Amino acid sequence: MNSALHAITDWGKQVFQQWDEFWYAPKLPHTLAIIRICTGAMLFYTHLIWAYDLNAFLGPNSWIPADGASEIAGQRWLWSYLWGIESVPLLWALHIAALVVFAMLTFGYYSRIAAGLSCLIAIAYCHRLESMLFGLDQINVLLAMYLAVGPCGAVWSLDRYLAKRKATNTAVLPDVLPTISANVATRLIQLHLCVIYLFGGIAKLKGDLWRDGSAVFFSLSSYEYQPIGVDLSSWVAWPILISLLTHLTVIFEVGYCALIWPKLTRPIWLMLAVGMHLGIMLFLSMPTFGFIMIVANMAFLSPEFVRSFSQRRQSPQHDHAESGT
Amino acid sequence: MKTIPRAESKEGIEEEPIQGFRASPWRHAVSAFILFHLVAVVTSPFSFSTQSIDSISPVAEKMYGGLGRYIDITFLDHGYAFFAPDPGESYLVRAYIPQADGEELVVMFPDKHAQRPRLYYHRHFMMTESLNASWVSAEPPLEPEEGISNRSEAMKEYALNFKMWKEARERYEYQWNAIENHLKTQYDVESVEIERVVHYLPRPIDVLERGKSEKEDFYDAFYFPISEIDNLPILEGEANPTLPPNPNPNPTAEVLPTLEGEQP
Numbered sequence: 114m115n116s117a118l119h120a121i122t123d124w125g126k127q128v129f130q131q132w133d134e135f136w137y138a139p140k141l142p143h144t145l146a147i148i149r150i151c152t153g154a155m156l157f158y159t160h161l162i163w164a165y166d167l168n169a170f171l172g173p174n175s176w177i178p179a180d181g182a183s184e185i186a187g188q189r190w191l192w193s194y195l196w197g198i199e200s201v202p203l204l205w206a207l208h209i210a211a212l213v214v215f216a217m218l219t220f221g222y223y224s225r226i227a228a229g230l231s232c233l234i235a236i237a238y239c240h241r242l243e244s245m246l247f248g249l250d251q252i253n254v255l256l257a258m259y260l261a262v263g264p265c266g267a268v269w270s271l272d273r274y275l276a277k278r279k280a281t282n283t284a285v286l287p288d289v290l291p292t293i294s295a296n297v298a299t300r301l302i303q304l305h306l307c308v309i310y311l312f313g314g315i316a317k318l319k320g321d322l323w324r325d326g327s328a329v330f331f332s333l334s335s336y337e338y339q340p341i342g343v344d345l346s347s348w349v350a351w352p353i354l355i356s357l358l359t360h361l362t363v364i365f366e367v368g369y370c371a372l373i374w375p376k377l378t379r380p381i382w383l384m385l386a387v388g389m390h391l392g393i394m395l396f397l398s399m400p401t402f403g404f405i406m407i408v409a410n411m412a413f414l415s416p417e418f419v420r421s422f423s424q425r426r427q428s429p430q431h432d433h434a435e436s437g438t
Numbered sequence: 439m440k441t442i443p444r445a446e447s448k449e450g451i452e453e454e455p456i457q458g459f460r461a462s463p464w465r466h467a468v469s470a471f472i473l474f475h476l477v478a479v480v481t482s483p484f485s486f487s488t489q490s491i492d493s494i495s496p497v498a499e500k501m502y503g504g505l506g507r508y509i510d511i512t513f514l515d516h517g518y519a520f521f522a523p524d525p526g527e528s529y530l531v532r533a534y535i536p537q538a539d540g541e542e543l544v545v546m547f548p549d550k551h552a553q554r555p556r557l558y559y560h561r562h563f564m565m566t567e568s569l570n571a572s573w574v575s576a577e578p579p580l581e582p583e584e585g586i587s588n589r590s591e592a593m594k595e596y597a598l599n600f601k602m603w604k605e606a607r608e609r610y611e612y613q614w615n616a617i618e619n620h621l622k623t624q625y626d627v628e629s630v631e632i633e634r635v636v637h638y639l640p641r642p643i644d645v646l647e648r649g650k651s652e653k654e655d656f657y658d659a660f661y662f663p664i665s666e667i668d669n670l671p672i673l674e675g676e677a678n679p680t681l682p683p684n685p686n687p688n689p690t691a692e693v694l695p696t697l698e699g700e701q702p
Contacts, residue, residue: 136468169624190507248518312486319523321524332521337528
């Protein structure tokens with residue numbers, strides 16, 4: 114009895130140790146930094162498109178008027194500072210402020226504050242424009258949310274550049290150290306992605322066309338999604354390829370939450386992710402969604418690997434300054 | 439002072455002295471919040487994937503009941519069912535706009551030739567898809583008949599269903615009217631009429647039989663207006679033998695309006 118109790122206690126301790134190791138092992142910030150740059154740029158572009166026709170999207174006679182967006186929300190706990198605003202100058206002022214915040218995130222100026230604000234702003238726009246959203250908006254928000262958790266501006270940022278300038282005058286440049294918060298932020302992105310792909314795969318398993326291997330053809334045959342001037346007959350001539358891509362998509366999505374973790378299978382799954390989302394970018398005309406999904410997948414690149422790309426391009430002197438050694 | 443193993447880095451430092459986050463009680467609070475957040479992340483797609491036409495898993499319902507507010511506030515209310523369960527037909531809006539010369543301008547939303555860049559077009563596409571997904575019949579639920587057993591229970595259920603129907607129908611009508619009003623302002627006219635249109639997907643056999651699928655007019659045969667009465671395509675005068683199955687009148691929209699199927 115005692116040995117059984119010990120075994121259970123040991124197992125419990127191991128679970129807690131593994132949990133701690135998984136979440137609280139410090140990590141370098143380079144992966145978060147590259148995700149920050151891409152996410153900030155995508156948030157900027159996404160909201161630039163709202164600005165393209167701001168009156169139609171947010172103005173007094175918009176597709177969904179400001180006073181009605183909250184009514185459509187019904188009993189749900191949605192919120193947006195854009196609800197009820199009908200003044201066009203005020204809308205423009207708020208919109209320009211939002212674009213400034215996204216630019217700050219992209220260039221890494223007051224990075225974590227900018228990430229937190231970006232998340233709040235993006236949610237406010239999503240709750241105001243609920244009927245016009247798609248996957249891009251979901252990923253934009255989740256990335257901004259998790260970037261605010263970690264030191265996303267610790268490298269490749271204006272924050273770092275300004276710290277370097279200050280260091281030359283006053284003090285030694287602080288090291289770029291591994292931190293717990295960088296790991297927590299990265300883990301949150303990783304796990305959220307696993308949830309997205311798992312339920313995406315489960316939902317597809319319910320569909321006849323995903324099971325019989327024809328779903329990719331029907332996705333491509335949607336006039337509303339496909340690029341202009343596509344000839345479907347070339348796809349019809351390759352039923353085996355269509356079938357293979359369909360099954361591979363489902364296997365990829367269902368298997369992602371398990372096979373993205375082992376070192377042996379991670380490169381394969383990352384390559385499949387890039388391939389699938391490039392396909393979405395090219396053949397379903399959703400370059401923004403495809404791109405942001407690839408960016409989210411970068412969370413599975415180790416910061417040392419990401420950093421190695423910049424170090425190859427740096428002089429030894431610069432490298433010395435960057436590492437602070 | 440406690441030490442923790444540090445992530446392996448090129449600097450070769452294996453251990454880093456810290457003031458002890460990993461030894462502090464804050465760690466437990468952070469862990470608890472991470473767990474709470476992850477359960478919230480899972481709850482929404484779990485609820486979506488465990489609902490049927492007229493019911494939802496009690497476990498999912500309980501989870502959603504407890505975490506719904508957090509999920510709403512943090513914009514986590516997503517099913518992630520991209521192109522699922524199957525890639526389906528598209529839903530559009532056709533607008534009839536009277537002109538000063540007596541002619542009628544017919545405009546389709548979305549229109550990938552008129553709306554560029556692509557993200558701008560996609561916003562309009564999602565709007566018309568959303569209008570369709572929120573369709574609710576103009577007919578209210580039927581009141582339980584007199585004299586049935588357990589009528590008081592049935593009336594309670596009816597009252598709840600009626601309230602849900604009314605709210606959902608009002609949301610649908612609001613979106614419909616908002617689109618019409620926006621178009622009136624945009625085109626500076628007194629009245630505009632809109633209708634929902636379904637655009638079915640051509641099948642491989644359609645491509646083989648008709649050919650020339652790269653031509654825009656190849657897709658014209660697959661457009662059908664949708665009846666507001668039963669939400670089904672109006673096929674009168676459209677003797678099209680290639681209409682694919684699965685008109686998908688979105689029966690779940692009335693059950694859980696916040697968990698509609700998603701487009702990527």
